[in-house]
Amino acid sequence: MSSMRLLLATLGVALLPALAHADLPHAGTWRLVGSATAARDAAVERATEDMSVFTRGIARRRLRAGTPVHQRVVIEEKPGGVRVALGEAYDVTARLGGPAVATRDAWDNALQATHRRSGRRLVQRLVGEDATVTHTLQLSEDGATLTLTVRIESHHLPGDVVYRARYRR
Numbered sequence: 001m002s003s004m005r006l007l008l009a010t011l012g013v014a015l016l017p018a019l020a021h022a023d024l025p026h027a028g029t030w031r032l033v034g035s036a037t038a039a040r041d042a043a044v045e046r047a048t049e050d051m052s053v054f055t056r057g058i059a060r061r062r063l064r065a066g067t068p069v070h071q072r073v074v075i076e077e078k079p080g081g082v083r084v085a086l087g088e089a090y091d092v093t094a095r096l097g098g099p100a101v102a103t104r105d106a107w108d109n110a111l112q113a114t115h116r117r118s119g120r121r122l123v124q125r126l127v128g129e130d131a132t133v134t135h136t137l138q139l140s141e142d143g144a145t146l147t148l149t150v151r152i153e154s155h156h157l158p159g160d161v162v163y164r165a166r167y168r169r
Contacts, residue, residue, distance in 0.1 A: 024082065026122050026139050028169045030073040030146045036165035037069050040150075043163035050158040063152070063161060066107065073148060073167055075122065075137070082115050084124050086135060086148075092124065100127070130154055144168060 044063045048056050070087035077083075081095035089106045092113040100112040103126075111126045124135040131154035138147045145166055152161040 024075070024077050024117075024122075025120070025143055026075045026137055026146065027077060028075060030075070030167035030169055032069065032071050033145075033166045033168050035069070036163060039163040039165070040064070040067055040069050040161075043150075043161045047152075047157050047159040047161040059157070067150070067152065067161065069165060070148070073137070073146065082122070084115065084122070084135070084137070086124075090124075090126065090135075092126070094124075130156060 041064065044060050044067065048059045048063070051059055068087055068089050070089065072085075072087060074085040075082065078093050080093050081098060083091070083093040085091040090103075092101065092103050092115070094101045094113050094115040096115050096117050098114070100114045103111050103113050105111055105126070105128075109128050111128045113127075114125045116123050116125075120139040120141075122137040122139075124137070126133040126135075131152055134149075134151040134153075136149040136151070138149065139145075140147070145168060148165045148167065150161070150163055150165070
């Protein structure tokens with residue numbers, strides 16, 4: 001009888017990663033497919049096109065410098081919630097649907113971060129003093145592709161910066 005318990009315990013431990021993965025199918029390390037730099041740059045152009053000629057160039061340079069195209073996305077379950085790390089810029093652990101957590105980005109900006117999940121979408125919202133950045137991570141039906149939609153909203157901009165990048169495990 002004790003060998004049966006040992007077998008069940010061993011199977012349970014072996015299945016834990018699979019069960020965790022089933023709870024959060026987004027989990028894993030994702031790598032950028034192709035390049036999203038052109039999409040990011042076009043989004044910056046659209047968001048700033050209605051600015052005055054005097055401020056448009058400055059705004060575009062700042063947005064490009066502060067809006068990196070993330071080469072890697074890491075999503076994992078942690079004891080404190082779900083960790084979403086986007087390149088070197090953002091690394092946040094927060095409970096899904098939980099209260100905002102204080103964090104800082106790579107530029108040392110103070111942010112309030114939340115994570116929520118809606119079906120195949122995992123949404124990270126980062127609220128700072130001058131802008132709100134929303135990262136929507138949409139998992140494909142087959143689970144092979146992750147599409148990151150980045151939306152930057154700011155009272156300093158006449159329009160939002162919105163672009164997409166695709167990732168594979």
